[in-house]
Amino acid sequence: MNHQxxxxxxxxxxxxxxxxxxxxxxxxxxxPSPEFTLYAKLEWMNPFGSVKDRAAWAMLRDLEExxxxxxxRGIVEPTSGNTxxxxxxxxxxxxxxMRAVVPNRVPLEKKVLLKIVGAELDxxxxxxxxxxxxxxxxxxxxxxxxxxxxxxxxxxxxYENQMNIRAHETTTxxxxxxxxxxxxxxxxxxxxTCGTVTGASRFLRGKKPGVKVIAVQxxxxxxxxxxxxxxxxxxxxxxxxxxxxxxxxxxYELAYTRALDLCRTEGMLAGPSxxxxxxxxxxxxxxxxxxFGVMVFPDxxxxxxxxxxxxxxxxxxxxQA
Amino acid sequence: xxxxxHPEVLxxxxxxxxxxxxxxxxxxxxxxxxxxxxxxxxxxxxxFNWQTQLQDQVRRDIISKEAFEKLLSDAGVSPDDTVVLxxxxxxxxxxxxxxxxxxxxxxxxxLMNGGRVKWLNEPxxxxxxxxxxxxxTQYRAPAIHDEYxxxxxxxxxxxxxxxxxxxxxxxxxxxxxxIIAPPGLNETAQRxxxxxxxxxxxxxxxxxxxxxFKSADDLRSIYLNQAGVDPNKDTIAYCRIGERSSHTWFVxxxxxxxxxxxxxxxxxxxxxxxxxxxxxx
Numbered sequence: 001m002n003h004q005x006x007x008x009x010x011x012x013x014x015x016x017x018x019x020x021x022x023x024x025x026x027x028x029x030x031x032p033s034p035e036f037t038l039y040a041k042l043e044w045m046n047p048f049g050s051v052k053d054r055a056a057w058a059m060l061r062d063l064e065e066x067x068x069x070x071x072x073r074g075i076v077e078p079t080s081g082n083t084x085x086x087x088x089x090x091x092x093x094x095x096x097x098m099r100a101v102v103p104n105r106v107p108l109e110k111k112v113l114l115k116i117v118g119a120e121l122d123x124x125x126x127x128x129x130x131x132x133x134x135x136x137x138x139x140x141x142x143x144x145x146x147x148x149x150x151x152x153x154x155x156x157x158x159y160e161n162q163m164n165i166r167a168h169e170t171t172t173x174x175x176x177x178x179x180x181x182x183x184x185x186x187x188x189x190x191x192x193t194c195g196t197v198t199g200a201s202r203f204l205r206g207k208k209p210g211v212k213v214i215a216v217q218x219x220x221x222x223x224x225x226x227x228x229x230x231x232x233x234x235x236x237x238x239x240x241x242x243x244x245x246x247x248x249x250x251x252y253e254l255a256y257t258r259a260l261d262l263c264r265t266e267g268m269l270a271g272p273s274x275x276x277x278x279x280x281x282x283x284x285x286x287x288x289x290x291x292f293g294v295m296v297f298p299d300x301x302x303x304x305x306x307x308x309x310x311x312x313x314x315x316x317x318x319x320q321a
Numbered sequence: 322x323x324x325x326x327h328p329e330v331l332x333x334x335x336x337x338x339x340x341x342x343x344x345x346x347x348x349x350x351x352x353x354x355x356x357x358x359x360x361x362x363x364x365x366x367x368x369f370n371w372q373t374q375l376q377d378q379v380r381r382d383i384i385s386k387e388a389f390e391k392l393l394s395d396a397g398v399s400p401d402d403t404v405v406l407x408x409x410x411x412x413x414x415x416x417x418x419x420x421x422x423x424x425x426x427x428x429x430x431x432l433m434n435g436g437r438v439k440w441l442n443e444p445x446x447x448x449x450x451x452x453x454x455x456x457x458t459q460y461r462a463p464a465i466h467d468e469y470x471x472x473x474x475x476x477x478x479x480x481x482x483x484x485x486x487x488x489x490x491x492x493x494x495x496x497x498x499x500i501i502a503p504p505g506l507n508e509t510a511q512r513x514x515x516x517x518x519x520x521x522x523x524x525x526x527x528x529x530x531x532x533x534f535k536s537a538d539d540l541r542s543i544y545l546n547q548a549g550v551d552p553n554k555d556t557i558a559y560c561r562i563g564e565r566s567s568h569t570w571f572v573x574x575x576x577x578x579x580x581x582x583x584x585x586x587x588x589x590x591x592x593x594x595x596x597x598x599x600x601x602x
Binding site: 137141144147148149 | 362409437
């Protein structure tokens, strides 16, 4: 492995670490205050395309070390796409089967990508009728496979697995600390499994207790894959409110329009969850005026073409002869 | 703390575990997600598909008495068996199955409190993929209880007169007419809104986060005190196609203990398609 020359013996050597951090790029144009420096950490530069490379790798290595996974005992995992894509690509490269249980509303691109990287796909209609504790058919179906077929599947369970937190505590947090040379004052993240916020916040606050940790979440009834509204967080066991200073709720349509802004004004091909985080960061910057912020941008826009069209119908205009 | 009016219609997951394999206790899983049974079920449980096995495939109707008898014969059920139903979405379709079993007079049918999610999340409970070996029976439906079912003329009367309680168990957005049906569902109506005079109590109000039913006190408070259901009147529950409302029918009839409760299975997909019917939003 040679990070300087960027020559590697396998894709796994590209995984992010303090020595090989995902890039941080400054946001130049849409800044409400010149005294506030704002950077985005581009997690789509990770080898399997998203922030989920970190949790997927940590969970897979842990399973390997504990002898829980083998060529005859694969992985089953509920996923809105990114964890599944990272896990499936890694698992298949190491010779394991991967079954991904996916909510129906996940965009087609992600479902097809899961198949491209070799996952077996179960699509679940998750949102038939709002009810307490039952909106997580994908989690329940994955648990069912893992329980009924213990000999064939192990479920990493990103919603409960401490390795998800550990991954961010040992990579994302230290990378940001090093890349900002300790100047960070604000961390902006979204909430899904809460692995990123819990792990990165734990590390950064350990280094500098005053770092403000701001989580941005979409309004209820949202259509931003991978994210959870606070009222949906009962599904995850990794949510620790003591490590978060503020939770901002942002109209989920802004996730799509802000992602478009990033693509068109920054040359940053960010997906909707990044758009949502940017909107949250802008609101805090307007209030706090000065600081050094880092946003963790989970993935890029390529997987959301159909969702972008759904929310910004004008994008489809003129695409047919 | 008050008890349920008919506690005998509910069994707990531990009871099911203790009674696994008993010859006169039959387990049947009925899910919204018809893939769930194949992925894993309680040992010995038979799976029914609500789309293909509990509804007439030609007319819009519940299955006929003959079809019900064949279904239960093939599932190895006898009229004297204790049938325990369970399913996903907090027993949503299991409750529909319960209503059907009662319509055809099966004496001892029960719901497993908490449904498949509760069983799934309890470490001492097993799931299997093997289908059980079945010894077919010659099931004959003991009776027909059409009085558990509300038809349109009765609903019209209930709407106008105030003589009956009408309970709309759909989501608030369906009740107010913001949407006609939950996203992605095919069965729908021409118009959105609710039947005039109906009170909105979404079906899921009756369940706890772990999937079990709320306590008798809580249920009485929700339906009688907060929603204003008059326990001295007859009651009709409805939803979109009659399945969520069978859940509320179960709650009102067996847990709260109202006297005369009916499930209007025509529900909004019938009412919302009528020419000239009054609609509130």
